[in-house]
Amino acid sequence: MTERKILLGNEAMAHGLLEAGCTLAASYPGTPASEIVGTLAAFKRSGTIAMHVEWSINEKVALETALASSYAGRRSAAAMKQVGLNVAADPFMSAAYTGVTGGLVVIVADDPGPHSSQTEQDTRQFAMFAKVPVLDPMSPAHARDLLLTAFDLSEDYQIPVLFRPTTRVCHARQDMPLRPFRQDAPLAQFEKDPARWAATPKFRFLLHKKLNEKLDAIGRDPRLQPVQLNPGASAEKGGGVIVASGAVCAHTAEVLKDLGLWQSIPLYDAPMPFPLSEDFLTGLLDNAPRILVLEETQPVMEAQFRDRAKVLGRLSGHVPREGELLPETVERIVRAFAGLPQAEASQGANAPGRRPTLCPGCAHRAAFFAIRKVFPRGIYPGDIGCYTLGLNLGAVDTVLCMGASISQAAGFYHAFRDSGQNSRPIVATIGDSTFYHAGIPALINAVIQGCRFVVVVLDNTTTAMTGHQPTPAEGRSLDGRTVPRVRIEDLARACGVRHVSVGDPYDFQAFTDLLKAAREHTRDPENGGMAVVIARRPCLMDRKQAQPARRPAPRINDKCQGCGFCITHFECPALVFHGKEEAVTVDDALCTGCGVCIHVCPHSAIEMAPQP
Amino acid sequence: MKQQIVISGLGGQGVLFVSKILGEAALARGLSVLMSETHGMAQRGGNVISHVKVMDRQGEKDQGDVAMDPAWQVSPLIRPGHAHVLLALHEEGVRAHGHFLSPDGALVCNRISPTGPGDVDATGIARKLGNLLAANLVLLGFAAASGVLFCSMDDLRQVLMRLGGPRRDANLAALEAGSAAAIGDA
Numbered sequence: 001m002t003e004r005k006i007l008l009g010n011e012a013m014a015h016g017l018l019e020a021g022c023t024l025a026a027s028y029p030g031t032p033a034s035e036i037v038g039t040l041a042a043f044k045r046s047g048t049i050a051m052h053v054e055w056s057i058n059e060k061v062a063l064e065t066a067l068a069s070s071y072a073g074r075r076s077a078a079a080m081k082q083v084g085l086n087v088a089a090d091p092f093m094s095a096a097y098t099g100v101t102g103g104l105v106v107i108v109a110d111d112p113g114p115h116s117s118q119t120e121q122d123t124r125q126f127a128m129f130a131k132v133p134v135l136d137p138m139s140p141a142h143a144r145d146l147l148l149t150a151f152d153l154s155e156d157y158q159i160p161v162l163f164r165p166t167t168r169v170c171h172a173r174q175d176m177p178l179r180p181f182r183q184d185a186p187l188a189q190f191e192k193d194p195a196r197w198a199a200t201p202k203f204r205f206l207l208h209k210k211l212n213e214k215l216d217a218i219g220r221d222p223r224l225q226p227v228q229l230n231p232g233a234s235a236e237k238g239g240g241v242i243v244a245s246g247a248v249c250a251h252t253a254e255v256l257k258d259l260g261l262w263q264s265i266p267l268y269d270a271p272m273p274f275p276l277s278e279d280f281l282t283g284l285l286d287n288a289p290r291i292l293v294l295e296e297t298q299p300v301m302e303a304q305f306r307d308r309a310k311v312l313g314r315l316s317g318h319v320p321r322e323g324e325l326l327p328e329t330v331e332r333i334v335r336a337f338a339g340l341p342q343a344e345a346s347q348g349a350n351a352p353g354r355r356p357t358l359c360p361g362c363a364h365r366a367a368f369f370a371i372r373k374v375f376p377r378g379i380y381p382g383d384i385g386c387y388t389l390g391l392n393l394g395a396v397d398t399v400l401c402m403g404a405s406i407s408q409a410a411g412f413y414h415a416f417r418d419s420g421q422n423s424r425p426i427v428a429t430i431g432d433s434t435f436y437h438a439g440i441p442a443l444i445n446a447v448i449q450g451c452r453f454v455v456v457v458l459d460n461t462t463t464a465m466t467g468h469q470p471t472p473a474e475g476r477s478l479d480g481r482t483v484p485r486v487r488i489e490d491l492a493r494a495c496g497v498r499h500v501s502v503g504d505p506y507d508f509q510a511f512t513d514l515l516k517a518a519r520e521h522t523r524d525p526e527n528g529g530m531a532v533v534i535a536r537r538p539c540l541m542d543r544k545q546a547q548p549a550r551r552p553a554p555r556i557n558d559k560c561q562g563c564g565f566c567i568t569h570f571e572c573p574a575l576v577f578h579g580k581e582e583a584v585t586v587d588d589a590l591c592t593g594c595g596v597c598i599h600v601c602p603h604s605a606i607e608m609a610p611q612p
Numbered sequence: 613m614k615q616q617i618v619i620s621g622l623g624g625q626g627v628l629f630v631s632k633i634l635g636e637a638a639l640a641r642g643l644s645v646l647m648s649e650t651h652g653m654a655q656r657g658g659n660v661i662s663h664v665k666v667m668d669r670q671g672e673k674d675q676g677d678v679a680m681d682p683a684w685q686v687s688p689l690i691r692p693g694h695a696h697v698l699l700a701l702h703e704e705g706v707r708a709h710g711h712f713l714s715p716d717g718a719l720v721c722n723r724i725s726p727t728g729p730g731d732v733d734a735t736g737i738a739r740k741l742g743n744l745l746a747a748n749l750v751l752l753g754f755a756a757a758s759g760v761l762f763c764s765m766d767d768l769r770q771v772l773m774r775l776g777g778p779r780r781d782a783n784l785a786a787l788e789a790g791s792a793a794a795i796g797d798a
């Protein structure tokens with residue numbers, strides 16, 4: 001019997017890539033996609049696979065790298081979260097025209113909800129925009145299998161294939177039999193063909209024509225036609241059929257079975273929601289009295305019906321226009337569609353739940369507290385990472401997209417300076433990984449536009465939020481080779497910043513002094529300009545980095561008045577509030593003994609415990 | 613569906629580890645599992661939830677049209693009111709996720725001062741063991757010994773033995789302590 005293993009959706013996709021003989025996988029981490037290449041990276045570190053695996057600097061670089069490898073005839077993949085494709089949009093749109101040689105699959109994970117993203121954008125719509133086929137797996141095991149088809153499709157039609165799992169596939173776990181990895185990769189080969197690989201606009205027109213022809217043929221490809229999951233079912237007179245794709249299809253199947261509708265409502269799964277074949281669409285329109293379309297998060301399949309008079313979905317208002325289609329939502333829609341009474345309104349959560357917060361002892365918290373102290377009237381453009389949670393501390397005013405903290409700080413600077421208000425200090429915060437990803441061009445731009453503000457790079461020497469992927473400061477590739485270290489302080493200086501300092505936010509007083517010096521530099525009329533302060537302290541949760549021994553929790557002395565200042569302004573989860581006038585306590589299960597809170601209490605009520 | 617379990621806790625409490633053990637226990641029994649978990653932003657100290665669905669294995673089909681396999685036709689999520697068991701690693705989890713529990717489902721809750729039969733001070737027991745981080749396993753042992761899970765204490769012991777690792781013995785001790793608390797209560 002084959003060995004069965006429980007695999008996370010993202011692990012299953014990593015297996016799928018290996019089973020398909022993929023030779024290169026490049027990615028920038030982002031929830032919910034991170035563990036795809038994370039799994040491959042672990043294989044790579046242990047020396048068990050030949051594939052080239054990389055955490056690229058950003059998604060654009062990842063996609064371009066994978067694309068050229070596929071030009072060389074080798075199966076390749078890039079993986080990212082949905083907003084990562086925005087960053088990689090430029091190469092992606094163009095790659096649809098040039099096409100590929102070796103199979104190229106671009107895995108882009110969507111996050112309906114959203115749970116851990118800035119938008120609920122639907123990558124399947126991106127596929128329509130770029131005119132490439134997109135596959136939408138239902139479950140981890142389905143994703144693994146569908147990846148094999150994705151590579152075949154890509155090679156057969158010489159076109160990049162989008163692969164769009166959602167959070168519920170990426171972060172579901174399922175048991176499945178293990179299968180061998182494919183080992184027979186072809187040698188790299190590159191046929192020069194400038195009319196294709198370096199096409200000028202005239203040739204681009206021809207490529208566009210070809211692309212349209214490919215797409216027509218792909219829509220008819222028998223491997224990816226919608227399938228009826230309940231072949232025994234036939235629509236009752238006046239009844240309807242449901243077309244679904246992705247995890248929503250799994251919710252729908254379960255709901256139909258539970259409600260006793262499995263035999264009376266045909267359910268079609270569309271593994272390739274775009275392009276749908278004209279035959280399928282007209283077939284349904286001709287035969288089904290009503291068609292319910294369930295998909296996340298935008299009306300991609302629904303919009304492909306030319307006549308929508310009997311199509312129910314998001315465009316018709318029968319499906320909510322935003323938010324995740326949870327199984328309970330699907331149940332409500334299906335009941336209405338089938339004319340069943342709604343179930344008793346199931347109680348929602350009785351409490352809003354805790355908001356996320358930085359870990360106890362996280363050095364970002366110390367850095368944010370210091371920033372607020374030195375720049376009390378500041379504007380604080382923030383960025384994407386754990387440190388977005390500086391929001392809770394009032395130290396993050398804007399969050400837009402990767403790298404935007406620095407360019408937005410520049411925009412604020414111009415707005416205030418040009419209207420004659422020089423008084424508002426501006427402090428941008430950006431993580432180390434985000435700085436490498438998209439902060440560098442923004443920093444150069446701020447320098448050459450003559451901006452004067454402070455950039456604090458929160459450097460925990462890892463990509464913490466997504467599971468501690470390495471950064472270019474590590475100086476080691478995934479297969480263990482030593483490569484040059486690329487250091488943030490060198491980059492900042494090379495960007496033209498003349499005031500660059502590095503400090504440890506735990507060393508609270510010294511770090512505050514660094515911020516003050518940076519502030520003075522932005523104000524110096526003679527030699528002043530941009531200032532970069534690097535707040536360096538390893539992430540506490542990163543098992544790969546050397547962590548100092550855990551120190552004992554501090555003590556609360558009798559000066560504590562229960563004012564709650566440390567709770568609202570510092571929000572360390574280890575400090576427990578018991579109401580006004582009650583002394584706070586320290587939860588020793590959570591406290592890491594970082595000791596920063598000692599500097600926070602305005603009444604000096606928190607003090608270091610004596611060393612044992 | 614054999615059993616649907618919701619595990620609720622705060623980021624860092626080991627919700628994922630508990631669901632992993634339950635999944636392995638199901639696999640060892642020849643059952644199939646489908647689970648969902650929380651990653652990313654919410655893991656940082658927010659309320660974390662895992663859904664675990666345990667069901668009979670749907671054949672050994674690993675070739676052919678995968679979508680047609682009933683194993684793929686199950687939602688990875690549990691609907692509100694459909695969980696047979698709610699394991700709350702933190703009492704706040706009852707407020708945040710209590711609505712998942714079916715009216716005749718079993719609640720097992722880590723509470724400093726237990727108020728009902730499903731309550732146990734798992735953190736207190738873990739502290740006594742000098743292993744605060746193992747409160748999750750204390751709660752799991754308590755649930756297994758109370759008989760509300762699809763699997764037995766023995767299944768869980770074997771999973772922990774197989775997983776091994778430097779924390780194996782400490783984990784086993786926590787599991788046993790939880791079980792003892794349940795039997796002592798009975």
Ligand code: SF4
Pocket residue numbers: 357358359361362363364386387460464465539540541542656
């Ligand atoms: S994971 Fe690391 S960087 Fe993120 S909040 Fe926790 S300690 Fe801070």
Ligand code: SF4
Pocket residue numbers: 360361553554572573574575586590591592593594595596597598
């Ligand atoms: S020492 Fe203070 S700030 Fe640091 S983890 Fe403990 S309670 Fe939180």
